[in-house]
Structures are given as structure tokens and as C-alpha cells.
Amino acid sequence: MRYDGLPEFVAARGPALLRSAFLLTGDRHLAEDLVQTALVKVAPRWRRVADDGDPEPYVRKILYHEHLNWWRRRGRHVYPSAAPPEPAGHPDIADGAVRSMLLGQALGKLTARQRAMIVLRFYEDRSESETAQLLGCSVGTVKSQTHRALARLRVLEPGLADLLTDVEIPEVAR
Incomplete structure (x- = not known):
């Protein structure tokens, strides 16, 4: 009862949340961790969040805030840079x-x-x-x-x- 609709929400919106998390982190494993952390934080409040209507904005807000918190705690992760190849004629x-x-x-x-x-x-x-x-x-x-x-x-x-x-x-x- 407490988590009614949560598995369905994750099945339906999980891939979109994961894509956004990947764009935020630049790493698939970190993105998965970020989405999981956001879902763990929303789970105890799921019933109230789901009853208020669309839970996705609430979950996304947790996702973005958690990303910022990670960044503050761990420091900015610098990703390697590569020079773009010379542009081809076609x-x-x-x-x-x-x-x-x-x-x-x-x-x-x-x-x-x-x-x-x-x-x-x-x-x-x-x-x-x-x-x-x-x-x-x-x-x-x-x-x-x-x-x-x-x-x-x-x-x-x-x-x-x-x-x-x-x-x-x-x-x-x-």
C-alpha cells in the first residue's frame, strides 16, 4: 500500500530520469546511483507525493538537488577533453x-x-x-x-x- 504506483512510475519514467542523470553526471554508473538515491529519498514520501498528482517534478527536483549536493561534497569531476577531428569535406x-x-x-x-x-x-x-x-x-x-x-x-x-x-x-x- 505504501509504495502503490512506485514500481510503475519507475518502469515508465526511469529511462527518462536516467538520461537526465547521465547528462548531469557524464557517467552511466554515477547516473544510475543518482537516480537510485533520488528514488530512495522519495520512497518514504511516495504516498503523499503520488496523491498530490504528478510525482515526476518532485522526483526530478530531488535528482537535481542531489546532483548539486554530490558535486559540492565530492568536488567537481573533470572529464577528459579531446580535440575535435579536422572537419571532413563531406x-x-x-x-x-x-x-x-x-x-x-x-x-x-x-x-x-x-x-x-x-x-x-x-x-x-x-x-x-x-x-x-x-x-x-x-x-x-x-x-x-x-x-x-x-x-x-x-x-x-x-x-x-x-x-x-x-x-x-x-x-x-x-
Whole structure:
């Protein structure tokens, strides 16, 4: 009774939670640990959370906060960087894979908070207000942190600049 619906929730939403966790951590095993930690934290409150409606925002909030806590406790994990290969005359299938790897490496160089902003805003397509609510900060903080994160990504991996220029970011008052 206490956990009614939790196994179904995990079966239905677990893969999406794992994908987000992987983007946050850059490591499959850490991502699995992060999702498991979030689910362990929500389990004692599951009945109340599930009765309130959609439990996913609550679980995701725990996921993002736990990621930030890990980062603070363990220190920032630096992922190896590789120089992008010379661009070929004709794009091939490997080009997408290389770009994905470069983006993953560049994300690994951001702060945990910046990385969470990028994942929430662009991977999960969350609004600024949803992102602010999930991370427990103001909309202005979301805007400024997202702006800084994208600027840092452009510097870290210039080869991905064309991916990052399509994003409209309003100027943030400093």
C-alpha cells in the first residue's frame, strides 16, 4: 500500500530520469546511483507525493538537488577533453557521434548548477519558470546561469558554436 504506483512510475519514467542523470553526471554508473538515491529519498514520501498528482517534478527536483549536493561534497569531476577531428569535406554518420561526445565533454567542464540549467532548459525543454522551481532559485538566476553556461560552452568547445548560436538568449542585466 505504501509504495502503490512506485514500481510503475519507475518502469515508465526511469529511462527518462536516467538520461537526465547521465547528462548531469557524464557517467552511466554515477547516473544510475543518482537516480537510485533520488528514488530512495522519495520512497518514504511516495504516498503523499503520488496523491498530490504528478510525482515526476518532485522526483526530478530531488535528482537535481542531489546532483548539486554530490558535486559540492565530492568536488567537481573533470572529464577528459579531446580535440575535435579536422572537419571532413563531406559529413558522415560519425560526425553526429563526435559532436555528441564533444558536447558531453564540454558539459562535464561546467559547474554542476550550469550543467543542470543546460540539461533542464535544452535537453528537457523546460521553461525558465519550471527550471527555477525545480532548482529552487529565481527566474533571473536561471537566465543568468544559462547565459553564462552557454557562453562557457562556446569557449570550451568552439567546434560546437554552430549548435549553440541557434539558442535565443535575452541579455541579462549584470
